[in-house]
Amino acid sequence: MSAVLEVEELAVRFRTTRGTVNAVDGLSFRVGEGETVALVGESGSGKSTAALALLRLIADPPGRIAAGRILFEGRDILGLREDELREVRGGRIAMIFQDPMMALNPVYTIERQVGEVLALHAGMGREARAKEVVELLRLVGVPAPEERAKQYPHNLSGGMRQRVMIAMALACKPKLLIADEPTTALDVTVQAQVLDLIQSLKDRFGMAVLLITHDLGVVAETAHRVIVMYAGRKVEEGTTAQIFKDPRHPYTKGLLEAAKWEEVDGAMLREIPGAVPSPFDMPRGCAFSPRCGVAVPRCRESVPPLVEVAPGRPVACFVAQEGPS
């Protein structure tokens, strides 16, 4: 599969009054054409920062893309001029966010907002735009699209707003859709509708999806490949089947048990002790070692590099690298 997106050694730093934070550190991955890749992690894992960095949406200052390359269709995003970047954003790469109410402008009609994308990227005239907006709304399953187009975001429910966001994202038939927790703010029955919609549109337009989420249930249902992040670094990668059936990193294992509410000891759940470390107070060595049940002294001394334990299965864990679990 040829890659739509290739990220190499991406590093994002934030300068704060309490010191410099490495929000994303040495992150590399690729997204193939038409592929859905999930970037999974908890708060502070760097997954959303990485997603924003892909479109150079990190506020500078305090943030800075300190190193790395982001190759999209062969061009390095980090080397683009502002006007070139604008063409890519919302054109070839579209992004949808968790909270559609925050991402939509409350004082413009749906028609105007969705239409703006068409004006900017496709240079369409007013009448053609109005028609296309209705078509797009119909495509994403908004009922009575002619009426909805004239309404404002506050007239719409959360699920409808997320559909409008998706319509906007699809307006220019992007090659890559970055979806940052697209269904986290939605109820489960509406979440199912929206995931279903993304899936069918992806198949129809052959678009690749980079899904940012903390919800392993959503990952299991939609992704081809999974990248697990912890404290700014990739700790494991594999196909969805590999990650769910044969997780190698102790953190991935813990996360899966937690997500399945697996009962281990009578009616009790297996716990991951402690909490995600503060970025100002990162432990020495492996960031997960203070919470890890299998850590050895070496884990507390140096950061484990990503090593392939099987073809296509890089894992950043000394213990997992030493032998089969």
Add this chain to the structure above:
Amino acid sequence: MSEGRADVVLEAVDLVKHFPVKHGLFQPARHVHALDGVSFALKRGETLAIVGESGCGKTTLAKCLMRLDEPTGGRVVLLGDDITHLGQGALRGLRRRMQIVFQDPYASLNPRWSIGSIVGDPIRLHEKVPAAERRRRVAELLETVGLDPGYADRHPHELSGGQRQRVAIARALAVNPSVIICDEPVSALDVSIQAQVINLLKRLQAKLGIAYLFISHNLALVEHISDRIAVMYLGQVVELADTRSMRRELLHPYSKALFSAAPVADPDASARRTRIILSGDVPSPVDPPSGCRFRTRCPWKQPRCAAESPALRAVGDRLVRCHFAGEPGFPAPLA
């Protein structure tokens, strides 16, 4: 259900809560039907889960039970006493028996108070004990919830989300309640922290015999923690049964859709499963649909559903609010 009355610690009888909606001078008054006839009985040491999506009334239910909102109709019975119309003074005494833990531990703890004052406050309010005794009890409570007693001198901002939720639980435990209402107690926490808090709640229940009314939208969690599950839709209970029978089979079309829509962290299981994708959104609770409230989204609706509103009736080992649930061949498989 014919449980012994003596075993019941908290009972809701036909609870109704309507909120008035702002209206124009010449427009008729309208109401949000947040709760419409909710009844259940929570037994000693039991966990009853209330599940449903936003707008189903689960949080309003918690507030009405705690009397933080005044119910429009129906009764709340706590340990045999009708508390629906008690004045604030008498209520304070009863709140010792029923406590609440909220979703957001960032909002529910006063940022200016030390952890010791937060946890000790209910003791100060409800019991006249010397300060030294109170400090000793606070230290004990912190240990019970797995925090170092040294945290008593710290402030909420120094704690992580999971630790804050432990503090909220310690505060609830301070007055030895019989019932704790847990309103989405782990939804704001990271996945890896949720198991810690859930295990803590389970351990406390085993040790102290507290009953939990556990409000959640997380179905996998609810299946793990609860003895019984009540599914709510637009202000009404639509299905109520033992967790074990719910796992085996769901009878109400909405319960079926809800549980089938929840993503499972298992690619094989999700491939095997038939998801019921509902069309449309939850209707507005200002003008709930006539007849069955779920009929506007129900894939199996019949003419009768619009004409006649179904009662919550016993079908086998459970209660269901659907005209057709339990009939052979219902619901027919979807194409």
